[in-house]
Each structure stands twice: as C-alpha cells, then as structure tokens.
Amino acid sequence: MNTIVAPCVDDTAPAELLKRGERLLEPDVYRTCLNGQPAVVKDYTRYRGTPLSPIARLLVRREARILQRLSGWKHAPALLGTIGGLALGMEFIPGQSLSAAQSVGIEVFEQLQYALTRLHAAGITHNDLHGTNVMVSGGVPVLVDFTSAWRSPRWLPVHPVSRQLRRSDMKNLLKMRQRLTGERPSASEAAQVADPRWVAGVRAAWKRFYRRFKGHA
Ligand SMILES: Nc1ncnc2c1ncn2[C@@H]1O[C@H](COP(=O)(O)OP(=O)(O)OP(=O)(O)O)[C@@H](O)[C@H]1O
Ligand SMILES: [Mg+2]
Known part of the structure; x- marks a missing residue:
C-alpha cells in the first residue's frame, strides 16, 4: 500500500x-x-x-x-x-457514466445489484451511489468514487448503522434503475429498503427540530 x-x-x-x-x-x-x-x-x-x-x-x-x-x-x-x-x-475505466448513458439495459442493473450485494458481503458500503459514480464499460458496471465508502471490521457484528447504509445504497440503486429503465422496485425490493421504525423516528425528529430551528432563525 x-x-x-x-x-x-x-x-x-x-x-x-x-x-x-x-x-x-x-x-x-x-x-x-x-x-x-x-x-x-x-x-x-x-x-x-x-x-x-x-x-x-x-x-x-x-x-x-x-x-x-x-x-x-x-x-x-x-x-x-x-x-x-x-x-x-x-x-482509467473507459465508457460512460450511468448519468450520461442514453439507454441502459436491465442486465447492467442486474450486474450492479449483484455487485452491490458482494460489496456489502465484504463489509463495505459505498455511501455515494449515484449516476456519475457508476461507469459502464463494455456492458459492465464499475463503481468509482469510494471517498465516502465505509468498511466495517470483520469481527464487528453487523451494526444497525451499517445495515442502514446498505439499505441506502440499495435504495439509490433502485432509484437509478427506475429512472433509467422504468422498472419499479418489486414488493420484496421495496420491503428490503424500507426504513425501520427507529430510522423513520430519527428522521421525523430531525425534520421537526430543523423546522423549528429555521422558524427561529
Ligand atoms: N477510474 C475512473 N475511470 C473513468 N472515469 C472516472 C474514474 N474515476 C472517476 N471518474 C470520473 O470522474 C468523475 C469524478 O470523480 P469522483 O466521483 O471520484 O470525484 P468526486 O469529486 O467525488 O465527484 P462527485 O462529488 O461528483 O461525486 C466521476 O464522476 C467519473 O465520471
Ligand atoms: Mg463522484
């Protein structure tokens, strides 16, 4: 290294x-x-x-x-x-980023979904998954920009925060897929990325705090 x-x-x-x-x-x-x-x-x-x-x-x-x-x-x-x-x-990865690509086949997203599952299985979350950070080269999706990525140590049991980061990666992927291929998440995919109650609670509390803060500012 x-x-x-x-x-x-x-x-x-x-x-x-x-x-x-x-x-x-x-x-x-x-x-x-x-x-x-x-x-x-x-x-x-x-x-x-x-x-x-x-x-x-x-x-x-x-x-x-x-x-x-x-x-x-x-x-x-x-x-x-x-x-x-x-x-x-x-x-250098030759090709186009997903956000620049004119049309992207569903098979690119199948590979991307598999790749993301492998990445997560290795204990790594990308944390910045969007169209400009995925290059498509010869039909193969390649993830770039690991600046925000996080790797959990192998000995650490999967933490709720890591689980949330994985969900968020997958949610971003499904959003890109819907935008580029029109395919909506299946019921099981939607369930897989649905926020657990504690996340929804934290989010709602943050929104309330932020609105009040802005109201006083
Ligand atoms: N290995 C690579 N091969 C080809 N193009 C790349 C590669 N790495 C980065 N790029 C291109 O350069 C752009 C910027 O790189 P990168 O995303 O790593 O930087 P960044 O400053 O984090 O960008 P952003 O904030 O927009 O995500 C990428 O969106 C991609 O189009
Ligand atoms: Mg980037």
Whole structure:
C-alpha cells in the first residue's frame, strides 16, 4: 500500500481535466497516464501546506485502502498508487457514466445489484451511489468514487448503522434503475429498503427540530 507512482512523463498524453474540485475537500480529477497506463488521478495537492492537508491525506489513504481491498474485482478500478500522499492514481475505466448513458439495459442493473450485494458481503458500503459514480464499460458496471465508502471490521457484528447504509445504497440503486429503465422496485425490493421504525423516528425528529430551528432563525 501507499506505493509511490512516478508521475507520467509521457508528453504525448497531456492530462485531461474530468472534474475541477470546487467545493471544500473536493479533488481535481483528471485523466492522465501513469507508467504507460491510462489512469485517473484524484488530486488534493492544492491543500498542501494548509490546515486541511491532514484531512485530504486521510481521504486519499482511505480510498486507496478500499480500492486495495477490492483489487482484482471487475466492478472497481484497480489502484495504481498514491502520489505524494495527496493524490490517488487508479485505472482509467473507459465508457460512460450511468448519468450520461442514453439507454441502459436491465442486465447492467442486474450486474450492479449483484455487485452491490458482494460489496456489502465484504463489509463495505459505498455511501455515494449515484449516476456519475457508476461507469459502464463494455456492458459492465464499475463503481468509482469510494471517498465516502465505509468498511466495517470483520469481527464487528453487523451494526444497525451499517445495515442502514446498505439499505441506502440499495435504495439509490433502485432509484437509478427506475429512472433509467422504468422498472419499479418489486414488493420484496421495496420491503428490503424500507426504513425501520427507529430510522423513520430519527428522521421525523430531525425534520421537526430543523423546522423549528429555521422558524427561529
Ligand atoms: N477510474 C475512473 N475511470 C473513468 N472515469 C472516472 C474514474 N474515476 C472517476 N471518474 C470520473 O470522474 C468523475 C469524478 O470523480 P469522483 O466521483 O471520484 O470525484 P468526486 O469529486 O467525488 O465527484 P462527485 O462529488 O461528483 O461525486 C466521476 O464522476 C467519473 O465520471
Ligand atoms: Mg463522484
């Protein structure tokens, strides 16, 4: 882990900006080549020497650790390494994101559902599952952006919060499926993602508090 990858020295492959980090602790994301391999770099180096640098390093380390755990899995990009602690290099996934795709077959969602089940079985939740974080490459869905992902230690029994995070991943997936294929969740899927009473209670209490807070502000 924490392999230092030499920056690409291939002049013929200039970096192409995929997304400029504008909000707090958002990385610049660009496509480049690392050691001759097409790569994507998530780059937080603008935080070097600032008070936010330790947090940015932590984000890089966490995402790298998750990608390392998932190495060899076709539904996540391979980790290529970290660069100076503030940037992360990973395999470039050619294709389109789900949000850019014109039409997506139901079989992509079948694979995605299976992939998500496997991810959860490995104790990992993605926690930011939306169209721009799923690339479809040659008909295979590939999850990207594991910045918010969480891995529960294997020895820990499944915690209600982890269960809630899994439900929330699945809920996001079903929403994307409905939007892109028109297929509504089946009765058993709807039951699987329904909030338990304690979550509904916490949510309602939060809404009440927030409304009152806004009323006084
Ligand atoms: N390995 C990859 N291969 C191809 N494209 C990628 C890869 N990783 C990221 N991208 C593209 O770059 C975009 C931004 O990357 P990423 O989602 O990791 O950053 P982010 O700052 O967390 O973005 P957001 O806040 O929009 O989710 C992705 O939505 C995706 O389109
Ligand atoms: Mg993203």
